[in-house]
Amino acid sequence: xxxxxxxxxxxxxxxxxxxxxxxxxxxxxxxxxxxxxxxxxxxxxxxxxxxxxxxxxxxxxxxxxxxxxxxxxxxxxxxxxxxxxxxxxx
Numbered sequence: 001x002x003x004x005x006x007x008x009x010x011x012x013x014x015x016x017x018x019x020x021x022x023x024x025x026x027x028x029x030x031x032x033x034x035x036x037x038x039x040x041x042x043x044x045x046x047x048x049x050x051x052x053x054x055x056x057x058x059x060x061x062x063x064x065x066x067x068x069x070x071x072x073x074x075x076x077x078x079x080x081x082x083x084x085x086x087x088x089x090x
Contacts, residue, residue, distance in 0.1 A: 003041055003071060008049050008081045011041040012059065012066065013074070036060045036088065037077065045081075053081055058088040 005011050014037040038058055045051030053059065066079030 003076075003078075005041055005043040005078060007043050007046050008051065009043045009078055010039050010053050010059075010081055010084065012037040012061065012077045012079065013040050014077055033063065035063060040076070042081075049081065051081060053084060053087070059084045060086045060088065 003011055015034040017034055036059065039053050039055055042051055042053055042055060061077070061079060061084050065083040066077035069076050069078060
């Protein structure tokens with residue numbers, strides 16, 4: 001990964017939106033934006049806030065959290081660590 005977030009920011013690869021519900025195919029315009037994803041890169045934190053997330057963590061985040069960006073054909077979200085609501089357990 002050539003993107004390195006700064007300070008307390010994390011780069012998240014959102015989980016894919018559901019394609020089908022009970023045999024009905026959902027069109028792109030009606031798909032819900034996923035609210036979970038995988039952390040692919042983290043910053044170093046700040047002097048006031050230690051970075052507690054690490055690469056590979058599965059996280060939940062708010063519906064309007066982060067900034068969308070596209071890199072090498074893949075869509076990512078970059079957000080502050082405090083925009084992450086929870087880390088999903090394995």
